[in-house]
Amino acid sequence: MLHAIDACVHCGFCLPACPTYALLGDEMDSPRGRIVLMKDVLEGELSLHDAAPHLDRCLGCQGCVTACPSGVAYGELITSFRGWSEPQRQRGLLLEARRAAILRVLPSPAVFQAAATLGQVAKPLAPVMPKLLRPALDLLPNRVPRRNRLRAFYPAQGLKRGRIALLAGCAQQVLAPNFNEATIRVLTLNGYEVAVPPEQGCCGAAALHTGDRPLALGQVRRNLAAFEPQEYDAIISNAAGCGAGLKEYPAVLHGLPDQPQAEALAAKVQDIAEFLGGLLDRGELRPALPATRPLRIAYHDACHLAHAQGIRREPRELLRWISGVEVLEVPRGELCCGSAGTYNIEQPELADQLGELKATSILSTQPDLIVSGNIGCHTQITTHVGRQGGAARVMHTIEVLDLAYRGEL
Numbered sequence: 001m002l003h004a005i006d007a008c009v010h011c012g013f014c015l016p017a018c019p020t021y022a023l024l025g026d027e028m029d030s031p032r033g034r035i036v037l038m039k040d041v042l043e044g045e046l047s048l049h050d051a052a053p054h055l056d057r058c059l060g061c062q063g064c065v066t067a068c069p070s071g072v073a074y075g076e077l078i079t080s081f082r083g084w085s086e087p088q089r090q091r092g093l094l095l096e097a098r099r100a101a102i103l104r105v106l107p108s109p110a111v112f113q114a115a116a117t118l119g120q121v122a123k124p125l126a127p128v129m130p131k132l133l134r135p136a137l138d139l140l141p142n143r144v145p146r147r148n149r150l151r152a153f154y155p156a157q158g159l160k161r162g163r164i165a166l167l168a169g170c171a172q173q174v175l176a177p178n179f180n181e182a183t184i185r186v187l188t189l190n191g192y193e194v195a196v197p198p199e200q201g202c203c204g205a206a207a208l209h210t211g212d213r214p215l216a217l218g219q220v221r222r223n224l225a226a227f228e229p230q231e232y233d234a235i236i237s238n239a240a241g242c243g244a245g246l247k248e249y250p251a252v253l254h255g256l257p258d259q260p261q262a263e264a265l266a267a268k269v270q271d272i273a274e275f276l277g278g279l280l281d282r283g284e285l286r287p288a289l290p291a292t293r294p295l296r297i298a299y300h301d302a303c304h305l306a307h308a309q310g311i312r313r314e315p316r317e318l319l320r321w322i323s324g325v326e327v328l329e330v331p332r333g334e335l336c337c338g339s340a341g342t343y344n345i346e347q348p349e350l351a352d353q354l355g356e357l358k359a360t361s362i363l364s365t366q367p368d369l370i371v372s373g374n375i376g377c378h379t380q381i382t383t384h385v386g387r388q389g390g391a392a393r394v395m396h397t398i399e400v401l402d403l404a405y406r407g408e409l
């Protein structure tokens with residue numbers, strides 16, 4: 001932690017990239033300010049109680065990491081700080097109960113499915129529900145899709161070129177099952193057999209980034225046991241947050257006996273856009289059919305794809321590769337949409353302002369379609385584009401490719 005703190009030279013280049021600073025204009029709600037706060041708390045100069053509101057408002061979006069010329073590892077810093085400080089936090093019974101519920105319901109698709117179905121019934125009553133419950137209800141879709149359980153194995157079509165393991169994700173299996181189905185169709189069509197190890201679970205990112213390190217460690221180790229990296233050409237995620245989470249495993253287990261296992265797994269992890277982008281670069285991607293009409297696609301960079309994993313080029317190139325598609329850049333695209341894991345439930349006012357800002361920016365490009373590579377962004381943008389009366393559908397990059405392969409785009 002101290003290394004990351006010392007690397008900051010307080011130049012302020014990160015300030016314009018920080019969504020909370022953009023909204024609040026307060027140095028304490030900027031990356032530079034938060035680094036000082038963390039340092040003061042660690043040195044005993046400031047109480048955790050006084051620093052916590054500013055640190056809690058950080059989305060963990062890592063926009064500041066991309067902007068920082070000194071290479072300050074802010075993401076690692078805030079994650080370590082939250083892990084260190086969490087056992088000392090006192091939130092009150094209701095807030096603690098909500099936090100525990102989020103971290104235990106979201107990672108279990110069966111429990112989340114039941115909660116989301118119940119939530120659907122309660123959704124029209126959201127305005128009269130207790131304030132703590134409203135943000136989660138607002139974000140639920142009007143109709144929770146029917147859940148198709150994934151099989152453990154899907155054979156390659158035609159000549160087999162390799163073997164992939166798929167991380168199925170948690171909430172995404174309930175809210176957008178088509179993301180996984182489209183991923184499997186595109187990979188098998190390109191000659192890859194796909195395994196979905198049934199023993200896998202939550203990647204652990206939500207628990208880790210909100211400071212529950214013991215819960216995160218359990219989830220990380222469950223996946224280390226479920227995935228055998230040597231058996232696969234790649235371990236694929238189609239959720240930016242989860243993919244970034246898997247790539248963080250060596251840092252999570254740093255210095256522990258299972259660190260080498262974590263390194264072997266992380267070395268095989270790729271986002272679906274990263275993997276297919278590689279095939280495209282090498283001229284190995286099976287051709288798709290042109291779009292049936294000219295399509296203007298606004299591409300939204302998910303923070304955990306662009307800032308945490310540095311993947312910006314591949315999704316754009318995959319979309320542009322489909323004949324008839326024009327990719328539009330969203331103004332101030334580097335700013336987080338406000339979803340950020342559990343942020344839009346825990347900090348609903350700020351998340352709403354960011355969602356509104358993002359929807360306005362996206363709609364200013366006058367898109368026919370809005371595309372992103374993360375379930376959280378998908379939910380947040382769908383909600384806020386809907387509130388602004390936007391008619392453009394929000395899709396995942398892999399859904400667009402899947403439709404193009406089927407001649408239905």
Ligand code: SF4
Nearest residue numbers: 008009011012014068
């Ligand atoms: S850009 Fe980097 S070095 Fe400069 S203030 Fe921000 S975190 Fe510190």
Ligand code: SF4
Nearest residue numbers: 018058059061062064
């Ligand atoms: S992670 Fe995002 S919200 Fe947090 S300080 Fe960095 S830019 Fe700001």
